[in-house]
Amino acid sequence: MEKIRARLKFGDQGEKVKLRRRKSQLYTRKDESALSDGVLRVAVFSVVFRLINCFLVQTNFVPDEYWQSLEVSHHMVFNYGYLTWEWKAGLRGYTYPLLFAVIFKTLHLINCDSVHLLIWLPRIFQSLLAAFADVKFFSFVRSLEGRDTATWTFFCHLCSWFSWYCCTRTLTNSMETTLTCLALIYFPLPGSKTHCSKTYLTLVALAVIIRPTALIVWFPLLLYHFWQEDDKLRLITHNFIPVGALALVISTAIDCIFYKKWTLVQFNFLKFNIFYSVADFYGSHPWHWYLTQGFPVVIGPHLPLFLHGCSLAFRRYAILLVAIAWTLFIYSLLPHKEFRFIYPVLPFCMIFCGLSLANLKVWRRAAVSVLLVSNLAAALYTGLVHQRGTLDVMTHLHTLCDASRPQTTDVLFLMPCHSTPFYSHVHCPMKMRFLECPPDLGQDGYVEEAARFYSDPLIWLRTSFPYKSSLPSHLVLFNVLEKEISVFLQANNFSRTAEIFHTHFPEGRVGGSIFIYERH
Incomplete structure (x- = not known):
């Protein structure tokens, strides 16, 4: 009888151990499921957040x-x-x-x-x-x-x-x-x-x-x-x-x-x-x-x-x-x-x-x-307002990329070099140029094009374009430059066709607005 009771008692304990193990496994699965659900929610939120981030x-x-x-x-x-x-x-x-x-x-x-x-x-x-x-x-x-x-x-x-x-x-x-x-x-x-x-x-x-x-x-x-x-x-x-x-x-x-x-x-x-x-x-x-x-x-x-x-x-x-x-x-x-x-x-x-x-x-x-x-x-000010003009101007220039105009369009950026993106933001082979500024790699008497231009804008424009036939069709410039070259603009029939906001904090050669001039 004692042996039978001992076996029954041992069996009860074994069942209890098994039950505990099952509960532990169940709780572990629940924890893992909760963790995976938590990560999934974080993933969905992160994707939506970064896409909103991207477009803002x-x-x-x-x-x-x-x-x-x-x-x-x-x-x-x-x-x-x-x-x-x-x-x-x-x-x-x-x-x-x-x-x-x-x-x-x-x-x-x-x-x-x-x-x-x-x-x-x-x-x-x-x-x-x-x-x-x-x-x-x-x-x-x-x-x-x-x-x-x-x-x-x-x-x-x-x-x-x-x-x-x-x-x-x-x-x-x-x-x-x-x-x-x-x-x-x-x-x-x-x-x-x-x-x-x-x-x-x-x-x-x-x-x-x-x-x-x-x-x-x-x-x-x-x-x-x-x-x-x-x-x-x-x-x-x-x-x-x-x-x-x-x-x-x-x-x-x-x-x-x-x-x-x-x-x-x-x-x-x-x-x-x-x-x-x-x-x-x-x-x-x-x-x-x-x-x-x-x-x-x-x-x-x-x-x-x-x-x-x-x-x-x-x-x-x-x-x-x-x-x-x-x-x-x-x-x-x-x-x-x-x-x-x-x-x-x-x-x-x-x-x-x-x-x-x-x-x-x-x-x-x-x-x-x-x-x-x-x-x-x-985040909102720097992402939506500050220094947006150099992107907006490319959107405006993209309108020149119709079937008839790319061959006759010639855009010159009179701005600090690399101020704007370039062909990746217009995606058409119209002629565009900007003031170049490669560094001095040891050449004798080297002066970058942008520095030569800003030292005397009028002289640079007159020597670069001695004949009206060589003039570009469009000029893109910051508003701070307009006064310096106004004589050249008037003499060559350039008129302002667009004014685009750029920044509330103009500094040096970078103005608060960007002007687009077209020659008539």
């Missing part, structure tokens, strides 16, 4: 947005347009423009290559890629810090005015930042559950191919990985060297095909920037510019949260702070400085901002309100 950015930022991507892609597919001096000197790689060239070629093959699709599809592609990075970034922070911190980090990331302003643009800096954000997800940070050496190294290699200066951001991170790795020799021989070599071979092959000669872009990039100091030609700033202006503007209203987050997680994410400080330090040593150069470290900063908001209790609502209002105002 209708302004010009820097020339490279077009001249290092869309103009090159247009020339690759349609065999007309203008390539800047960097492409003639083998200084830029074709890998990034090739992405948009594929889109352009596909549109051309299906006879849908309208100018609107040529302008917006590359930006939509960039937006979807940014949305994918947003979702992966959210999942990554959730695996590190939990859902609450991940939610606030995601909020900070999406409401950043500078990310809104840049991430959907066809800038190499935008792609570099997206790839850096994705690579960080697979980087072996303390507590990371998704690290994969080959994946993150592949993404880093791609970022370096697209923009060689991406190596600045990743240099301390690569050193950290090497220092933490137990089998250092295997890391070098099985990961660093194979991934780096394969990326270099593929990018060189692409460049050789399109340059139609042996070209090592990375070597040319270093040669021109070290021996000729080409970057200095485009302006210089004091060494402290990134500390006093650059970084505070890029991080914007998030700065107090970032500083608070640093105090909370200084030790836990010290390597990210080192990467941020290193990037600011190296770029501070270079004379030529721009806001977009430090954009790739912004996702790193958002982790600290999210930690700050997650730990704020009393002041959280006030902080969220300030972030939303200030970032929204900056």
